[in-house]
Amino acid sequence: xxxxxxxxxxxxxxxxxxxxxxxxxxxxxxxxxxxxxxxxxxxxxxxxxxxxxxxxxxxxxxxxxxxxxxxxxxxxxxxxxxxxxxxxxxxxxxxxxxxxxxxxxxxxxxxxxxxxxxxxxxxxxxxxxxxxxxxxxxxxxxxxxxxxxxxxxxxxxxxxxxxxxxxxxxxxxxxxxxxxxxxxxxxxxxxxxxxxxxxxxxxxxxxxxxxxxxxxxxxxxxxxxxxxxxxxxxxxxxxxxxxxxxxxxxxxxxxxxxxxxxxxxxxxxxxxxxxxxxxxxxxxxxxxxxxxxxxxxxxxxxxxxxxxxxxxxxxxxxxxxxxxxxxxxxxxxxxxxxxxxxxxxxxxxxxxxxxxxxxxxxxxxxxxxxxxxxxxxxxxxxxxxxxxxxxxxxxxxxxxxxxxxxxxxxxxxxxxxxxxxxxxxxxxxxxxxxxxxxxxxxxxxxxxxxxxxxxxxxxxxxxxxxxxx
Numbered sequence: 508x509x510x511x512x513x514x515x516x517x518x519x520x521x522x523x524x525x526x527x528x529x530x531x532x533x534x535x536x537x538x539x540x541x542x543x544x545x546x547x548x549x550x551x552x553x554x555x556x557x558x559x560x561x562x563x564x565x566x567x568x569x570x571x572x573x574x575x576x577x578x579x580x581x582x583x584x585x586x587x588x589x590x591x592x593x594x595x596x597x598x599x600x601x602x603x604x605x606x607x608x609x610x611x612x613x614x615x616x617x618x619x620x621x622x623x624x625x626x627x628x629x630x631x632x633x634x635x636x637x638x639x640x641x642x643x644x645x646x647x648x649x650x651x652x653x654x655x656x657x658x659x660x661x662x663x664x665x666x667x668x669x670x671x672x673x674x675x676x677x678x679x680x681x682x683x684x685x686x687x688x689x690x691x692x693x694x695x696x697x698x699x700x701x702x703x704x705x706x707x708x709x710x711x712x713x714x715x716x717x718x719x720x721x722x723x724x725x726x727x728x729x730x731x732x733x734x735x736x737x738x739x740x741x742x743x744x745x746x747x748x749x750x751x752x753x754x755x756x757x758x759x760x761x762x763x764x765x766x767x768x769x770x771x772x773x774x775x776x777x778x779x780x781x782x783x784x785x786x787x788x789x790x791x792x793x794x795x796x797x798x799x800x801x802x803x804x805x806x807x808x809x810x811x812x813x814x815x816x817x818x819x820x821x822x823x824x825x826x827x828x829x830x831x832x833x834x835x836x837x838x839x840x841x842x843x844x845x846x847x848x849x850x851x852x853x854x855x856x857x858x859x860x861x862x863x864x865x866x867x868x869x870x871x872x873x874x875x876x877x878x879x880x881x882x883x884x885x886x887x888x889x890x891x892x893x894x895x896x897x898x899x900x901x902x903x904x905x906x907x908x909x910x911x912x913x914x915x916x917x918x919x920x921x922x923x924x925x926x927x928x929x930x931x932x933x934x935x936x937x938x939x940x941x942x943x944x945x946x947x948x949x950x951x952x953x954x955x956x957x958x959x960x961x962x963x964x965x966x967x968x969x970x971x972x973x974x975x976x
Contacts, residue, residue: 545569546918547584548899551593556600556873556888566598568895571917576889593899599869600889601647601668601896601914602851603876605806606760606786606840609637609848614653614691615660620704621718624744625661627653628686633674636932636939637843642668642922643933644849645911647896648877648886650840655693655762658705658715662748663760664688665880667894669916679882687881689784690752693762694771695818712771719779722749752781758879759783760806764818766793773801784879786840789822795833804836804879807871808846809854827871828862837867838876849933856905868905 546568553564555576565582567575575582584590613630615622631651641649647668653660664678665687671677678686694711698704705711725746732738751757759781761772769785776783785791786806791798798805809824830837839854841847846854855868863871877887885894895918902909911933914922923929932939 543570543918545574545585545588546915547588547590548593548598548897549579549584549590551596551598551899553889554597554599554869554904555890556869557890564598566889566897568897568915568918571895571919573889573891573893573895573897576891591899595902596912597900597902597904597909598889599898599900599904600873600887601898601916602645602872603648603838603874603880603882603887604641604646604841604843604848604851605650605784605838605876605879606808607641607649607651607843607848608654609641609649609843610635610651611637612651612653615657618703620657620698620714621659622657622661622745623659623690623718623748625653626664626688627651627661627691628664628674628678628688631664631674633671633677637848638668639922639929639932640939641843641848642914642916643911643924643929644847644851645898645900645914646841646848646851647898647914647916648880648882650689650760650880652689652691652760655691655697656700657693658698658711659690659692659718661691662688662757663691665882667886667896667916668914668921670919670921689758689760689880690748691760691762695762695764695768696816697762708768708771712775715775716778719749719753719775719781722746722753723779726750726753753779755780755782757782758881760786762786764789764816764822766790768818769794770797773797773803776801776803787819787822787842788826789819791835792823792826792829793821795829795835798830799834804838804875805830806838806840806876806879807854807858808840808842809857810846823861824857825861827858827867828864831863831867836875836878838871838879840876852904852909853907856907859905865905 548566550563553561553566553576561578563579565575565577565579565584566573567582567584567588610631610633612627614627615625649666649668650663651666652663666677667679669677675686681687694708698711699706705714725740725743728740752759761783763769763772763785764787769788769791772783772785784804784806785798787808788805791805807827827837841851851872855872859865859868874883874887877883886896895915897915898911899913900909901912910924912924913920924933
């Protein structure tokens with residue numbers, strides 16, 4: 508079938524062409540919402556990420572929120588609750604990934620090294636199977652970013668892994684009604700290219716400094732205008748974005764590896780006052796005290812195999828414990844596909860093997876990431892009143908034998924390992940699930956046709972659904 512005839516998630520189009528089917532779907536949704544009731548996870552080891560672990564604990568969720576957490580004898584389970592026996596299992600908060608590239612993201616192009624007006628949210632495909640893999644790994648919140656081939660490649664977006672048909676349904680939304688996110692920047696070798704990109708580290712810093720000075724001047728002109736449209740400078744989307752970094756509204760998420768590059772970022776932070784999280788930080792262990800003195804968090808990634816770029820040659824799992832001992836807040840990230848979202852726990856486990864404490868490892872996957880994304884009031888720990896983002900594990904989170912059995916987002920199960928369709932995304936290799944997609948295609952006679960393609964049926968199974976255009 509020609510790719511141009513393939514339409515992912517064809518039910519959206521069916522609803523537009525069939526009032527009857529749309530009415531049925533709406534009725535089912537309404538009935539499902541009405542039937543929602545509390546859920547109690549009982550009998551498992553509860554890891555809250557903000558206090559001591561609770562053996563034989565209970566977590567109750569209702570209305571998309573956590574309503575009770577505690578020892579079995581201290582929590583009253585509602586009479587109408589669905590009780591889920593978690594004996595021998597672990598219940599903990601959904602994981603927070605502060606650096607991901609799933610969703611088929613793009614970013615800035617080759618026209619310039621600094622492009623703050625670019626929004627990664629305009630490039631994301633919410634139907635990308637990467638989101639299913641992330642849920643299978645226990646992830647419930649992501650910071651999805653453009654790449655690091657630019658000094659500034661655009662705006663990131665913070666996503667809750669709800670089942671959604673549009674990005675707006677998945678995004679965290681600010682009180683002003685816009686998706687939340689930060690700004691992606693980078694230094695080191697990635698953005699060093701032929702002109703107009705910089706060829707040296709010194710030129711890289713100079714270009715960034717010039718742009719922030721322009722943003723300061725733009726901000727001052729806007730403030731001086733006092734709301735007078737005749738005095739306002741011409742609107743500049745890029746400058747508006749940089750101003751949000753200057754005023755601390757947006758976190759700068761900065762790709763950096765070498766110790767000298769890390770210090771350059773700290774120097775720019777001190778000069779312009781923006782908030783920043785350092786990402787990757789292969790040589791952070793060399794400048795741990797400087798990072799701690801600047802009060803800057805670090806988002807780490809670990810890989811199992813050697814190789815890669817030269818500036819990451821001195822990366823190692825002991826960096827996490829070195830930073831924590833120096834007083835630095837740390838988190839882990841996947842950089843998916845660099846590390847598959849399904850293996851997120853393994854990075855913290857490797858950190859523990861090199862001296863990181865268990866409590867710090869748990870926080871590095873959960874609450875610390877929530878704090879960096881300014882979302883700690885909603886996610887990151889099993890706390891009464893927070894979103895009901897919960898995962899159920901078959902055993903200890905840092906055991907290689909443990910699996911994520913269930914992932915819940917705002918009180919709705921979005922991954923169930925016992926479901927063969929979900930299990931595929933937990934165990935399959937590259938491209939898992941892409942051979943079981945359902946398409947809507949034109950049959951060539953004026954009719955639309957469902958086409959189900961799976962690995963066991965090379966030609967697929969076709970079912971006509973009547974007239975269409």
